Amino acid sequence: MNEAVLKNARNRLAGSQSQKEISGIVQKKRMNREDLIVKSILFLCAMVSVLTTIGIVAVLLVETLSFFKDVSLLSFLTDTKWTPLFKPEHFGILSLLSGSVLITLGASLVALPLGLMTAIYLSEYADDRVRRVIKPILEVLAGIPTIVYGYFALTFVTPLFRMIFPDMGVFNALSASIVVGIMILPMVASLSEDAMVSVPKSLRNGAYALGATRLEVARKVVVPAAFSGIISSFVLAISRAIGETMIVTIAAGATPKLTMNPLESVQTMTSYIVQVSLGDIQHGSIEYKTIFAVGMTLFVLTFLINLIAQWLKRRFKEEY
């Protein structure tokens, strides 16, 4: 009796299986035109930035090479005067380079330590309520147009410093570099904080459980673990400082000078380019070509900084 029931059931099961639709599991590949179109569009989007970069470098290179037909590379790199706009003409990039370096150095001295400490405060010390107030303020600071910073430097910071240094000129590297520092500060703080926040909690707990103080956890666990993110934020900020134009044009002056004295008026590479671009320089003239040579120098400089950063990241990387 039991066996009969079982047999019956088995038959029924087998029957139902054979009746079941078994086609449709494996289908022919659809001609996936949609995929292809989307892929092509996205590829073109990616190519826009690649091609733009190639184009910019190409223009820079061509004009720079033609500049160096007239001016020797040696005198470009060793001459200490930069007077392409009046006679006797000198093409010594050092004068502009020193201006850019001075501003960038000053800005970094302000922004890197302050930014890093802000980031440590926000990620390790501040409680949620404080963080929710400070972070948006930092982001507002990052959104202020640089021209506003420029006037802030010229009309507020400079008069302030002239109370301390009465001999200081209206245009000077000091206030320009401090204000450039303030401008890049939120970038350092915000990006470094992101890097620190993403360090796993378990690492902090491990250190706290060994009797580490907050400062020790921040200095010896969180900062080393977030090091590559912190370096990235530094590099981005330094690159912005080198490339910053408006603040230095307004507040640092237009005197190319080989000096490291922050109280003097200097000219950076960027503000020189602005000066020439705004003037009535003839297309194709040597003066015109100087801005490409200067632009190329800027490009090489930022590129070098990126290389150093890559090396630093590899050298001190802590993976988690």
Next chain:
Amino acid sequence: MSIIQIKNVDLYYDKHHALKNITGEIKERSITALIGPSGCGKSTFLRTLNRMNDMIQGVHIEGEVLVAEQNIYHEDVNVENLRKNIGMVFQQPNPFPKSIYDNIAFGTRIHGMRDRKELDEVVEQSLKAAALWEEVKDILKKPAYGLSGGQQQRLCIARALAVNPQILLMDEPTSALDPISTAKIEELIGELRKQYTIVIVTHNMQQAARISDETAFFLQGEVIEFDTTEKIFHTPSDQRTEDYIAGRFG
């Protein structure tokens, strides 16, 4: 001789009453297992013993925890020193992203040891105590993340031992490990018992029965029964303990 005395401890996460009137004693140089279903408060309780709950916002604790007769929640207590003396090992191995050597030396360095020879000695002794020395003595400068999960957990035990604690708290130290690594760690815990007082949270009933001297059974923030492991596993006085151990819930 009891090294830790817990007196009427209540703990709240904001409004949530997570530990309810916990009282008990932990004997010196013994292994105390904390068992109970998930969310019963055993890990929270473990963290009250070295004040790791201080890190969590909104935690409020009442009652007293006496370690060597001193209330660790007294306002004068040096929390860093307390944590140095009461080491902790976590559920997931959490070595620092540094070399094996620097992981072990981390604690001793922050507590002021600078001398290279002394540090070498501490590293070697700690790794030996954690039964890891033979496996890593030639790769001390290599990153700790290259080790297997079980080795990483023993490294974390060595790291805790390096600062010379008297008590070791372990929060499910083997739950992320395979059976062979688990066996090694259990064997190690048995060894450590001779010198240290160990409190271990475990989900694994057999583990509690195998290695511990005393067992506390937690349920919904309360200690239902706290007695010798022998008694808890063979003749529990509370029906709920018996049901949990028999696997009828949890």
